[in-house]
Amino acid sequence: MNKKISIRMSGLGGQGVVTAAHILGSAATEEGKNSTVNPFFGAEKRLAPAESYVRISDETIHERGEILFPDIIMIFHPHVITLGKCYTMPFFEGLQKDGIIIVNSDEPLMLQKDDLEKLAELNAKLYYIPATQLAIDVGGTDLSTNMSMLGGLLGVTKVVSYDALRDALAERFGGGKFVASATTAALDDALKGKYEKVAQLIEKNMEVVEQASKFVTEYKY
Amino acid sequence: MMIQQQVVDAEYMLLQAEREKTFITGSEAVAEAVKRANVDMAVAYPITPQSESMHLIGELYAKGYLKDYYRGENEFAVMASIHGASLGGGRVFTATSGPGTLRAMEMFPVWAGSRQPIVCAFMCRGVSLPPSIQPENIEMSMLLDTGMLMFHAETAQDFFDMILKAYVIAEQPEVHLPVGVFADGFLVTHTRDQVKLPPENLKLPAYDPGCAPVPVFDMETPPMRITRDPLLNKSNFISYAANASWHQEILAAADRARKHIDRYLGGLLEVVNPNAKIFIVASGTAVSQSREALRHLEKEGIEAGLIKIKSIRPFPESELVKATANADLIVVPEFNAGGWLAREIKAVLDHNSRVVSGPRVFGGMTLPPELIAKEIKQRLYGGVNHVE
Numbered sequence: 001m002n003k004k005i006s007i008r009m010s011g012l013g014g015q016g017v018v019t020a021a022h023i024l025g026s027a028a029t030e031e032g033k034n035s036t037v038n039p040f041f042g043a044e045k046r047l048a049p050a051e052s053y054v055r056i057s058d059e060t061i062h063e064r065g066e067i068l069f070p071d072i073i074m075i076f077h078p079h080v081i082t083l084g085k086c087y088t089m090p091f092f093e094g095l096q097k098d099g100i101i102i103v104n105s106d107e108p109l110m111l112q113k114d115d116l117e118k119l120a121e122l123n124a125k126l127y128y129i130p131a132t133q134l135a136i137d138v139g140g141t142d143l144s145t146n147m148s149m150l151g152g153l154l155g156v157t158k159v160v161s162y163d164a165l166r167d168a169l170a171e172r173f174g175g176g177k178f179v180a181s182a183t184t185a186a187l188d189d190a191l192k193g194k195y196e197k198v199a200q201l202i203e204k205n206m207e208v209v210e211q212a213s214k215f216v217t218e219y220k221y
Numbered sequence: 222m223m224i225q226q227q228v229v230d231a232e233y234m235l236l237q238a239e240r241e242k243t244f245i246t247g248s249e250a251v252a253e254a255v256k257r258a259n260v261d262m263a264v265a266y267p268i269t270p271q272s273e274s275m276h277l278i279g280e281l282y283a284k285g286y287l288k289d290y291y292r293g294e295n296e297f298a299v300m301a302s303i304h305g306a307s308l309g310g311g312r313v314f315t316a317t318s319g320p321g322t323l324r325a326m327e328m329f330p331v332w333a334g335s336r337q338p339i340v341c342a343f344m345c346r347g348v349s350l351p352p353s354i355q356p357e358n359i360e361m362s363m364l365l366d367t368g369m370l371m372f373h374a375e376t377a378q379d380f381f382d383m384i385l386k387a388y389v390i391a392e393q394p395e396v397h398l399p400v401g402v403f404a405d406g407f408l409v410t411h412t413r414d415q416v417k418l419p420p421e422n423l424k425l426p427a428y429d430p431g432c433a434p435v436p437v438f439d440m441e442t443p444p445m446r447i448t449r450d451p452l453l454n455k456s457n458f459i460s461y462a463a464n465a466s467w468h469q470e471i472l473a474a475a476d477r478a479r480k481h482i483d484r485y486l487g488g489l490l491e492v493v494n495p496n497a498k499i500f501i502v503a504s505g506t507a508v509s510q511s512r513e514a515l516r517h518l519e520k521e522g523i524e525a526g527l528i529k530i531k532s533i534r535p536f537p538e539s540e541l542v543k544a545t546a547n548a549d550l551i552v553v554p555e556f557n558a559g560g561w562l563a564r565e566i567k568a569v570l571d572h573n574s575r576v577v578s579g580p581r582v583f584g585g586m587t588l589p590p591e592l593i594a595k596e597i598k599q600r601l602y603g604g605v606n607h608v609e
Binding site: 042043 | 244407412414510512588591
């Protein structure tokens with residue numbers, strides 16, 4: 001990958017778009033790439049529009065702030081499109097030619113005809129994934145929606161490897177000091193309990209990621 | 222728990238120590254700087270986008286890195302108590318943002334007037350109505366004449382380095398002034414980026430209040446209240462003369478900081494492509510956007526340079542005059558509605574019709590590199606009506 005990849009994640013406050021971006025950016029840096037990650041949200045909290053932007057490149061990245069011309073757009077909730085809960089209208093504004101859109105929805109949304117025409121002009125690939133349902137079924141909580149969205153992303157394009165994503169998850173939830181099971185044996189019981197929890201959390205989330213990558217379907221229009 | 226730290230001299234910490242790559246936010250970088258700065262005390266009052274950094278410094282206190290930390294009643298109280306702690310001989314830190322900066326305004330000239338080497342971080346945000354928590358650095362224009370030194374960080378790396386270096390510069394006996402280290406909120410504080418850090422088991426030497434050019438408050442020996450009363454204006458000539466000369470001394474002290482800024486920050490400004498005839502001059506995040514704009518322009522065969530202003534106070538007058546001596550066009554992109562940086566630049570350059578004040582964004586808008594490149598192309602090819 002020699003070009004810069006810009007990913008815009010649009011969702012609702014509480015869905016974990018900031019954490020998903022953080023984990024993806026960390027995974028990219030684990031692989032020796034450059035990445036910057038930044039969120040954008042207002043003073044409102046849950047269910048208000050929240051976006052985050054991930055830039056990944058082999059070159060140094062200077063630019064920061066909102067991504068106006070994304071290669072990939074990840075929509076974490078249908079309301080981003082149907083209720084316009086995002087900072088850009090229409091939701092695919094700025095999408096680059098041959099771009100990718102991944103939408104969290106159990107079934108294809110009724111998009112407007114002219115929107116679909118514009119997407120066809122861009123030769124955009126549109127994917128749907130029941131990310132929240134997968135998070136509940138596999139991870140046991142809708143809090144893993146952001147993980148199934150990342151799974152959906154990896155199912156469509158390998159921006160980062162599964163191993164790098166696992167390392168990034170471990171860093172995020174293990175506070176950077178997470179150690180694999182071989183070392184946990186040496187820790188006392190209390191600590192071990194804590195580390196086991198973290199290990200379970202990571203495994204559960206990776207399961208969500210891996211399952212989700214199989215459940216992303218391309219919409220033919 | 223706190224890790225054992227070893228005191229090293231500033232030269233080693235700032236310029237020589239081997240650094241490790243991390244992937245952290247600007248807020249985390251602030252805490253990493255404070256952790257290595259041997260800070261005695263911090264006082265916090267939350268405001269977005271500053272809250273996270275002062276929260277993290279609270280965690281440093283809980284681990285034992287700081288001797289005292291608490292939450293003040295409001296920003297004015299915070300800045301006043303930090304002043305007191307500094308008068309008492311402590312090395313102090315605090316931070317605020319936008320409306321918090323304005324609420325505390327009275328204290329900033331007081332810090333400078335009593336020559337306290339306080340380091341305060343400002344995570345700049347909107348201050349106007351309709352309210353905005355988004356990045357905007359108009360508050361910097363309101364602090365230009367408070368007597369504080371002002372550094373403007375471009376990235377989380379800058380924010381880390383400038384805070385740590387601010388202590389070393391502020392505490393030089395011939396300087397001994399407060400330093401505000403500014404960063405554009407969210408674009409630096411909430412952005413995760415690569416930051417290179419010296420080892421966390423190193424810290425700066427403790428502050429020596431004996432280095433102050435004014436007597437330190439001695440809290441141990443009675444009478445404890447030895448105030449600097451001559452500065453309070455009485456109705457006599459000596460008193461007015463003392464006050465006036467003290468103002469001059471504060472400005473002179475800021476001037477004397479220049480060589481230390483050169484030494485530790487590598488200059489008050491940085492020039493990219495010094496032979497260019499077209500320059501973008503910027504500070505803070507606008508510099509990052511401009512670096513990207515240079516890439517856009519280069520692809521189109523337009524040669525342009527970039528001047529990053531790191532120190533806003535003192536302002537790099539002579540450096541700027543020299544760097545732009547052969548420039549035909551100077552574009553100044555900013556994250557505020559007022560255009561204060563363009564005014565500062567226009568005030569020091571001859572033929573200042575060369576200076577284009579803008580493009581500017583505010584109210585939470587992003588500053589696309591394309592917009593900066595377009596401004597230059599319009600001036601070159603087609604005037605304001607130029608359409609691509």
